[in-house]
Amino acid sequence: MRVSLKDVAAHAGVSIKTVSNVVNNYQHVTPAMRERVQRSIDVLGYRPNLAARHLRKGRTGIIALALPELGNPYFAELAAAGIDAAAAHDYIVLLDHTGGHREQEILVSQGFRARVIDGLILSPIELETEDLLDRAENVPLVLLGERDYDLPYDHIAIDNVAAARDAVRHLNGLGRREVAFIGARRGRSEPAQLRVRGWREELTAAGLPADDGLVAATDGWGHADGAAAMNRILESGRRPDAVFAYNDPMAIGAMRVLHERGLRVPEDIAVVGFDDVVEGRFGAVTLTSVSPDKEAIGRLAVESVLARLGGNEMPEPRRVRADHRLVERESTLGRAAANGGGRG
Amino acid sequence: MRVSLKDVAAHAGVSIKTVSNVVNNYQHVTPAMRERVQRSIDVLGYRPNLAARHLRKGRTGIIALALPELGNPYFAELAAAGIDAAAAHDYIVLLDHTGGHREQEILVSQGFRARVIDGLILSPIELETEDLLDRAENVPLVLLGERDYDLPYDHIAIDNVAAARDAVRHLNGLGRREVAFIGARRGRSEPAQLRVRGWREELTAAGLPADDGLVAATDGWGHADGAAAMNRILESGRRPDAVFAYNDPMAIGAMRVLHERGLRVPEDIAVVGFDDVVEGRFGAVTLTSVSPDKEAIGRLAVESVLARLGGNEMPEPRRVRADHRLVERESTLGRAAANGGGRG
DNA sequence: GGACGCCTGTATAACGTTGTAAAAGTCCAG
DNA sequence: CTGGACTTTTACAACGTTATACAGGCGTCC
Structure with missing residues (x-):
């Protein structure tokens, strides 16, 4: 059986409470006594029973x-x-x-x-x-x-709103004018997600479209959900030149779809994710992301x-x-000043 | 304060143990008594104290x-x-x-x-x-x-040895003859890692090289370690036509390096990972992997x-x-029968 | 109809720890 | 050497739960 305070006390010839005092570094214990008790503790290999301590x-x-x-x-x-x-x-x-x-x-x-x-x-x-x-x-x-x-x-x-605005502003700064949002949660009573709000605020402030056709709701928030959402946007006929995803896995799922469809990142569509997970730094196209x-x-x-x-x-x-910051990588690289020109 | 068995017992007018019996679904409690006690439990919102239970x-x-x-x-x-x-x-x-x-x-x-x-x-x-x-x-x-x-x-x-052999056999079946291993742990007294062993066994059985020049040891087992290992192999002058990595993140890190160097996966180098993580299904080149x-x-x-x-x-x-199984994806696709022919 | 057994419910003692209060020990001043 | 102030150690009671042992109540079997 496990050794308890009682066992140690018996071994050291002192009271239970004294052993407890030593264990808990109680102030008023003479060095001699402390050492004597400690020796018994070591010999017996005493370890406090946490359940009892918790109860008490x-x-x-x-x-x-x-x-x-x-x-x-x-x-x-x-x-x-x-x-x-x-x-x-x-x-x-x-x-x-x-x-x-x-x-x-x-x-x-x-x-x-x-x-x-x-x-x-x-x-x-x-x-x-x-x-x-x-x-x-x-x-x-x-x-x-x-x-x-x-x-x-x-x-x-x-500050999710500010972070989303940072991401969208970055995209706008690259000349991207039609920025889709991937990952609004489906079935939420109020679409009060802060990242969507930031996305909308920034676009509106820049006089750019922020209509619902650019927002793809999803059930989950994994790679597959991002991929499905990207597909849905493209099949709707919209051709955004940038995508801002709720998180990195969804952004990566979206990039996979773009790759399958022969759309180049960032040349045709720039992508920004959220969370800055390691995975985003090692894809064929590394991912720009908001890094909390x-x-x-x-x-x-x-x-x-x-x-x-x-x-x-x-x-x-x-x-x-x-704090958060935007980490820029390949998925939003280049074409900085080359805006205005179509990408035909 | 929290309500205890004692409070419930007082409220129901029974002994503590009876309440305990109800809580623990003890067999011999009359339905009437059970209901009476349960009502008190509900009214008072009793929740067992786990610390006490654990102690006991x-x-x-x-x-x-x-x-x-x-x-x-x-x-x-x-x-x-x-x-x-x-x-x-x-x-x-x-x-x-x-x-x-x-x-x-x-x-x-x-x-x-x-x-x-x-x-x-x-x-x-x-x-x-x-x-x-x-x-x-x-x-x-x-x-x-x-x-x-x-x-x-x-x-x-x-069965790590068998799984590794499966992976290598798959690569051999595609005509790959020089298969590197990424992810032997550095500083291990005995290189007894089972996956390395399986790799070596399978290659040896096929009469293919399995020398130390094809094994890249690493410090960790993340993306960056895989990338560094891949770089080291390529800089050593070896040009394997396949890579088997200790796990998926390392395989993906290696693929990133191959991409940066302009080597195509799987055309130039096929890659197999281990663990079948979701990430491997959404890269630009999806990853073949051993799936435990x-x-x-x-x-x-x-x-x-x-x-x-x-x-x-x-x-x-x-x-x-x-159980485990090998999930084949793009990183080892095609060129099935086209073995023998060099790749320029 | 009494002894026996089974079913319910109860009192009490743990589980190992710490807080409280009091006892025992130490030290110094008068 | 005694009294008081202080320090160190101790005894005991919790904390909330379950196990054990036992007391009644009721039915059942000869």
């Missing part, structure tokens, strides 16, 4: 990080950053995936999937505001990602949720903006 | 899954499969990443990173046999992946470790083979 302290030392999809490298990198940030605070991360499905997201937000956690970081896709109103759970919640909720929870994200500071997002999310644990004072919910 | 039962309901790198979609998909398989058994998965570094892998195997777990699934990269000999930890361990340890732990993997049954691996690993929890009888350690 009411904390588990675990926070959950619920992401839509681990297969998307963006989330994988985010997860890695979160795990490391948590480890720095002696916290462990329980990773979960929702598939971006509303029911799963609700389950997670209500704490029904992982019930051993002190705090929760959730990156929702389909979750609606009302789903969080009756949140019975009392563990702190921090939200991540593009969706914007008017709720008293911390929210960590980049993933490390910062992961770290800020963890620090944010841990801060909520401390006191009951419940400070004002915070909207934290992480 | 000695189980936490959590297993750890430690993978080298979440950024590699292969592992991300594996993780997703593991999480779902565990959920089917009411278990929760604690995901961890080692970076493939030996110290981290040792830490994980000794249980120093996550100490709340009932079992551990580890996919080691650099870990050596001796690191597991003095494993003090008593939680069951299941190993995953390519490395083969002669130790009394369950091991789940595909990830869902099965994740599921088998979880079931294996859960099986070890049950009894103390410690059955014989098992080597479980998951």
Whole structure:
């Protein structure tokens, strides 16, 4: 059986509490006593029983990080950053995936999937505001990602509108005048996605078309969804000279379709993605992408949720903006000044 | 404060244990009593305290899954499969990443990173046999992946030698006679990697060269490592007509280098990867790859470790083979019968 | 009709830890 | 050498749950 404080206490000839004091670096322990107890600890190979500690302290030392999809490298990198940030605070991360499905997201937000956690970081896709109103759970919640909720929870994200505008402005600067958007989510009550909004704002400001025919809604957000959306746009008869995708996998899926149809990137159609995943740097045509500071997002999310644990004072919910920048690569290369000229 | 069994018991006017019995679906509870207690549970919104349950039962309901790198979609998909398989058994998965570094892998195997777990699934990269000999930890361990340890732990993997031979045989069948291998790990005491072995065996059996000049060792196993390795091979003066890579990201990195140098895939050089990640299906040249049954691996690993929890009888350690198949795509297309003819 | 067994429900004692309060020990001033 | 102030260590009670053992109630079998 595992060795407990009791065993160590017996071995060292002291009380249980003294051993506990040594383990917890309690201030008032004489060096002699500390060493004696420590020796017993080492000899017996004592390791604290976390379940008991958790029961006693009411904390588990675990926070959950619920992401839509681990297969998307963006989330994988985010997860890695979160795990490391948590480890720095002696916290462990329980990773979960929702598939971006509303029911799963609700389950997670209500704490029904992982019930051993002190705090929760959730990156929702389909979750609606009302789903969080009756949140019975009392563990702190921090939200991540593009969706914007008017709720008293911390929210960590980049400025998605500004980032989308950066991307579109970059395309416009290359002389592209018809910029399609791939990846509006289908069936969303309000098309309030910030990236679509940024796309629309920037185009409108530039006096360029931003009609619905240029927006392709999708069911998911993987390569295949991007490819299908690209196909749909082209089959509609539109011939945009640029595509801005909701994320990199979708952009890459779209580029595959363009390749199959003999359209050249960037000569015929420039492409910009979002998230700056590694994959985009190694295709036949490397991908220009909006690069969020993933490390910062992961770290800020963890620090944010841990801060909520401390006191009951419940400070004002915070909207934290992480940095982003546009990384230009081959998919939007060249033809900088050669605008105006058709590409016949 | 949270509501406990005691509160429910008081509300329902029964003993604590009776409430516990209802919660645990204990057999001998009258329907009337069950309903009465259940009503109190619902009214008060009781939710079991897992820390207390864990302390009492000695189980936490959590297993750890430690993978080298979440950024590699292969592992991300594996993780997703593991999480779902565990959920089917009411278990929760604690995901961890080692970076493939030996110290981290040792830490994980000794249980120093996550100490709340009932079992551990580890996919080691650099870990050596001796690191597991003095494993003090008593939680069951299941190993995953390519490395083969002669130790009394369950091991789940595909037949890596056979899979590698399949890939090389496929290339040979296309008339390719000089097949390079990308991704032998640098600094490994014995080059016992199974995939290299399969590559060598198949080539040798076919009477083709399998010398060290065709093997490119790498530090890591990402896109950039594959690209660097490909560059090194080409700069050495060798002109292989096929490349077999340790995994898909490396294969894709290699293809990028070939593209930059104006070498065509598959016309000049055919490429085969390993793992069949989604990314390989959407490049300008889709990637032929060995496709392990990830869902099965994740599921088998979880079931294996859960099986070890049950009894103390410690059955014989098992080597479980998951299925694999070769998925042929554009990177090895055509020129089937056109062998023999040089390529200019 | 009484003894026996089965079915329900209850009291109590753990599981291993930490917080509280009090006991024991130490030190110094008077 | 005694009293007081302070430091170190201890005993004990929680935290919320489940296992064990046992007490009643009821039916059943001779």
